[in-house]
Amino acid sequence: MRAFIGIALIMGIVRLPGINDYWDTCHKPISQTWFREHFERDRFKLLLKFLHFANNDGMPAQDSQDYDPLYKNKPVIDYFVHVFKRHFHPSQNITIDESMVSFRGRTPHLRQYMPQKRHARFGVKLWCLCDTKTGYTHTFEVYKEVRQGDRSEEGFIYNLVMSDAFDEAG
Known part of the structure; x- marks a missing residue:
């Protein structure tokens, strides 16, 4: 998880057009060997896909008053x-x-x-x-x-x- 978080933070500093570009080996000018050495692209994308910090079952509907x-x-x-x-x-x-x-x-x-x-x-x-x-x-x-009702x-x-x-x- 430390490597995953580290790569996510570095992606905020090293800007490339898409996630796959960080692991690209074909285009030498934008090739980033550091990412390939520390994490596999497919594993990173899988963790990114399933990473959650809250239970979606308890999330209020968008039209409810409790929506956040x-x-x-x-x-x-x-x-x-x-x-x-x-x-x-x-x-x-x-x-x-x-x-x-x-x-x-x-x-x-x-x-x-x-x-x-x-x-x-x-x-x-x-x-x-x-x-x-x-x-x-x-x-x-x-x-x-x-929201309209929240103004004071x-x-x-x-x-x-x-x-x-x-x-x-x-």
């Missing part, structure tokens, strides 16, 4: 938030920062378009609570499309600051 577009990834997000909070306590000076994670997948409730961002115009927007001295992210929340008089940023996600800032 992050349901399948929630255990991983919660784990990272827990680890970030455990390993660092921010100083007195903190800020809420908007960050964009590049993503072109099929998640209409999460995908945002921000033309002012140069490196990642399409992606998933995160609201991060960061330490101003070190830039360390203490916690974060994924921005989800606001105070606004989104007020609700974010007052939410449970940011209450343990230190």
